[in-house]
Amino acid sequence: MSEKYAPFETEPTLLYDKDTFKIVAGKAYTNKDEKFCIGLKSNGFPTNSYLIFPPQFNLNLLQILLGESDSRDDEIMKFIKIIKEENEKKIT
Secondary structure (H helix, E strand, O other): OOOOOOOEOOOOEEEEEEOOEEEEEEOEOOOOOOOOEEEEEEOOEOOOOOEEOOHHHHHHHHHHHOOOOOEOHHHHHHHHHHHHHHHHHHHO
16 A cells, blocks of 8 residues: 555545645545545644545535535536446446
């Protein structure tokens, strides 16, 4: 595992950056079954670590972030699209 992006395989995509915390999305080592995971880093602590949200929160969390002043809406929309495509596959 790369300590540089722990617990993500590669540098995660920044979705939200506000004062003391960042929210990112990327492929995590811990959740191999998931297309991506959302992580939270607060005040840079712990170093090179993120709190990973459970996958069932992903869509709601992304929808909440959408339109916030410090969010990266174009990136958030890409991940919402991934979730919607996965949900469509499960239905058919």
